[in-house]
Amino acid sequence: MQRQNRLGQNRQFSYVYRRGKKASCRELSLLYVRSKEKRVGFSVSKKVGVAVVRNRTKRRLREAVRPLLPQMKSGLYVFVARPAAAECSFQELESRVKYLLRKVESLRAPAEEHK
RNA sequence: UCGGGCGGCCAGGCGAUCGCGCAGCUUUUGCUGUGAGGAAAGUCCGGGCAUCACAGGGCAGGGUGCCGGCUAACGGCCGGUGGAGGCAACUCCAAGGAAAGUGCAACAGAAAGAAACCGCCCCAUGCGCAAGCAUGGAGUAAGGAUGGAAAGGCGAGGUAAGAGCUCACCCGCGCACUGGUGACAGCUGCGCGCUGUAAACCCCACCCGAUGCAAGAUCCGAACAGAAGCGAUACGGCUGCCCGUCGUGCUUCUAAAGAGAUCGCUACGACCGUAUGGCAACACGCGGCCAAGAUAGAUGAUCGUCCAACGACAGAACUCGGCUUACGACCGCACCGACAGC
RNA sequence: UGGGGUAUCGCCAAGCGGUAAGGCACGGGACUUUGACUCCCGCACUCGUAGGUUCGAAUCCUGCUACCCCAG
Numbered sequence: 001m002q003r004q005n006r007l008g009q010n011r012q013f014s015y016v017y018r019r020g021k022k023a024s025c026r027e028l029s030l031l032y033v034r035s036k037e038k039r040v041g042f043s044v045s046k047k048v049g050v051a052v053v054r055n056r057t058k059r060r061l062r063e064a065v066r067p068l069l070p071q072m073k074s075g076l077y078v079f080v081a082r083p084a085a086a087e088c089s090f091q092e093l094e095s096r097v098k099y100l101l102r103k104v105e106s107l108r109a110p111a112e113e114h115k
Numbered sequence: 116u117c118g119g120g121c122g123g124c125c126a127g128g129c130g131a132u133c134g135c136g137c138a139g140c141u142u143u144u145g146c147u148g149u150g151a152g153g154a155a156a157g158u159c160c161g162g163g164c165a166u167c168a169c170a171g172g173g174c175a176g177g178g179u180g181c182c183g184g185c186u187a188a189c190g191g192c193c194g195g196u197g198g199a200g201g202c203a204a205c206u207c208c209a210a211g212g213a214a215a216g217u218g219c220a221a222c223a224g225a226a227a228g229a230a231a232c233c234g235c236c237c238c239a240u241g242c243g244c245a246a247g248c249a250u251g252g253a254g255u256a257a258g259g260a261u262g263g264a265a266a267g268g269c270g271a272g273g274u275a276a277g278a279g280c281u282c283a284c285c286c287g288c289g290c291a292c293u294g295g296u297g298a299c300a301g302c303u304g305c306g307c308g309c310u311g312u313a314a315a316c317c318c319c320a321c322c323c324g325a326u327g328c329a330a331g332a333u334c335c336g337a338a339c340a341g342a343a344g345c346g347a348u349a350c351g352g353c354u355g356c357c358c359g360u361c362g363u364g365c366u367u368c369u370a371a372a373g374a375g376a377u378c379g380c381u382a383c384g385a386c387c388g389u390a391u392g393g394c395a396a397c398a399c400g401c402g403g404c405c406a407a408g409a410u411a412g413a414u415g416a417u418c419g420u421c422c423a424a425c426g427a428c429a430g431a432a433c434u435c436g437g438c439u440u441a442c443g444a445c446c447g448c449a450c451c452g453a454c455a456g457c
Numbered sequence: 458u459g460g461g462g463u464a465u466c467g468c469c470a471a472g473c474g475g476u477a478a479g480g481c482a483c484g485g486g487a488c489u490u491u492g493a494c495u496c497c498c499g500c501a502c503u504c505g506u507a508g509g510u511u512c513g514a515a516u517c518c519u520g521c522u523a524c525c526c527c528a529g
Contacts, residue, residue: 041411051156051430059135059415066134066416090416 016041016078023103027088028061029080030100038074040065044081053086061085064094072101 020031042061044054061079079100085093 043411052428055412055430056415058411059413063134063416094416 016076020076020078021104023100025096025100027082027085027093028096028100029082030097030104031078031080032104033076034073035075037076038069038072040069040077040079042079042081044085047083048081049083049086057081057085060088060090060093061097064090064097068098068101 016031016033020033023030023032042058044058044061046054048054048057058081061081065077065079079097088096
């Protein structure tokens, strides 16, 4: 994922936490704010597990979001992992991510997207 | 063969597609190289480095604690001494001082540093034919009961009964002697017989300035205004207190208070081989080989294949030496024990 | 990254070397026509865990584990 598509700075995260629309399932939460830019951030707290588990969860989330990036509407996204996410396989996470993106209605139909 | 003891090594490999951090080259798009650990962990010690303070001293405070060596240093390592465990190989040990002083030792028990409850023995008086009993006095630590611990152990002599009271042997402590750098060991001589606890206070010896890379340095931008008070005191630093010393004008109110960038940032210390010294830790010489450096934080996804196995424990954040803890598999030993065979 | 604290019954907790207080809750009984109140009785063999010191450890020492808090 390119740096321009990442969410940096704590203040950007706080902004999304304050203004964002929220969608949740058992493993993940998603916060979304409309914006000109398209940036994605990930938050995995210590409740999820030790450093190895947190890093793995974050990597899997990044990898799950990356192919969907062109189809997503521009805006600021924050994915928050909940403790159940540590047990998930990559495929499960991928389907959860898609589900949440549809829930906030930010995922365009793949047909609309033209490279 | 089984069970143990000690030591060592590895940390999934290869290929394909997509993707990430850093560096270089290109230039606007890619290419090449490279990219977590033995514990990166816990943060329990000790160095480096940085800032502040250096005129130090005293009292507090903290740490270490058998001896010798190694090390930049250590609470680490090596080799010994003593003790404990084990049939053994071997392993483990905060292992100075209880005769400087204070405290504590519940319950039990007569008594917990000095002791007479029962008992034993003697004397006197009374009763009784006697055996003996009662009362009083004196002696006694051999026996009883309690306890974690009861005043060195055991045997003999001795005695009214007893007692290191005396003697032999053993144990322990101190001094002298011998060996050893030393802890200590040895045996002889002399003297003595002292409860335990210092991971209770404490004493003795040695060591310790504070804070930590979010340390700290540089740059850009913004701001840099006003009022009052104090005046040789005030404030701040030197871990706490006292002395002392150093620095600065200081303090309060109102107003304004910000987001960054760069450096620090990783290659000069590990590792491998080898010569020399040393039992060893280690020292020293020569040769070789190593290049993560992010700043919401880089290693993943899918497939194939080897494989018993998705692989165990687990993710760098200034850095190094240790310690501790977590954990998968493998190998070696002219190391030990048991059983069987030759 | 650095620093500090806590862990004792189901819950809140006292205890600081000598047999683990107390309250709530819970169980049984009494009182009452019944319930509540009240009264009586009961309720901690590993004091988070593993070792050590001591005659004796929840307490002292050491190593772990979990949780909470503070600074930036």
